[in-house]
Amino acid sequence: MSLDHVLGIVYAALLGGALGSFANVLIIRWHEGASILGRSACPHCKRQIRAKHLIPVLSWLWLKGRCAECERKIHIQYILVELLGVALGIAAALRFNPFDFAVASWFWFEFVVTLALIVPSVMDIRWQELPVEYLGWMAAIAFAFRVTLAHDPWSVVISTLIALALITLFFGLQIILSNGAWLGVGDLWFGAFMAGVLGWPKIAVALYAAYLVGGIIAISGLIVGRYGRKSRLAFAPMLAIGILFALWFGNGILMWIARVYA
């Protein structure tokens, strides 16, 4: 690995931590319906957090997960999301060196779309909420990225439209059949984001992985008695795992399928 690639990974890790920190702000303020502007404050005592306590990951560890003012516990979400930001930044930089001009745009594509998955996943896990407008914007941004970077933009447009039609039908049917119990309208917007990021046929790989992981978690949850038959499994994190899987392994899997069935 060249020196500039190592530097690229360090750069992406730092940037990922900073964006994870920002994701935490979006998650909490959208849940509370508050403005995303303004300084961060402690969720308990509402006192502003000092600049030296705003360093991703390190501040949480240094303060042992407690507010520096009132010493009450800060939710584990904060450090988990920041660590996830660091990990996703490193993953994107390992695949595409951000300092290599030939692949830098793909680094930014993966960096943006994988980090974007954190906000809806956490909101779904904690409160069964999805940020619909955000998902719509992210779908458009991901699509614009792919059209701009493609050798053949029209094939991207067509593959995205096919993916969008299929996922709308697939999720729409489940919403109607279950009367909104399995999936909600927010999931349709998540589906649009999936179509914008992946297009057809990679979206099929993502769905397959999402339902597989969801099934495994649901079954093991039933076995160990964590879930009842009626408990609702947060679906957005499964779809997020599906998207990561399709981005990282989709090409290889599709080539393998083509070889086997050709």
Ligand SMILES: [Zn+2]
């Ligand atoms: Zn406090």
